[in-house]
Amino acid sequence: MGGLLVLAGLGLIIFGLTRKRGQKWKGVLGGVLVLVVGAALSPSPEQGTQPAPAAQIGESPAQAPASQPSKASSTAEPGTTLRVGIWDITAGHAEIKRLKVLGNEYVNTRADDGFVYALVPVSVTNVSNKTDSLLFVTWVLQDSQGREYEVETLSDMYLPEGARLDLVDVPPGATRSGYLVYQVAENASGLVLIVRAGLSGEKSWQLE
Known part of the structure; x- marks a missing residue:
């Protein structure tokens, strides 16, 4: 006006x-x-202009909520069958054996000081239509302290013949069962079997 x-x-x-x-x-x-x-x-230049409210002490600008971290892949219960590539794998369906000595009174091997042999039961089935092997699959045993143990590939020769796990040239539809042999610390607990199969992914079982 x-x-x-x-x-x-x-x-x-x-x-x-x-x-x-x-x-x-x-x-x-x-x-x-x-x-x-x-x-x-005429209104003065200062009229009609309100100062922006001062931020309260202790207040911070609004922030977008942080994205929730993705949950780690779940670990299966003992005896569960999981599909890994062309294989159906079952682990922990029988008791894990802990032995200081493998073999018999004539031919045997003793675990290192502070370690024992852990025998992990595993069963695999080839669900493809061709004969294949698990040569490139990594079988890792991990305890509750995060220590990882590799398969003792030469120690299974001390197992009874029916307890050995043959993972070579498995025909279509065939199932092979036996034990994987590890040397683990004597105080190891909460064992988890982790199968790493490259592009086929990773699966794990809480064995105890």
């Missing part, structure tokens, strides 16, 4: 200056009056 009156007052002043000498003062005087009234009604 005030701004319009200011403009009108300026217009009257200019118009009065263009009039004849006798009428010039009337136009100028009227324009001045309108200009004064308009200036009085």
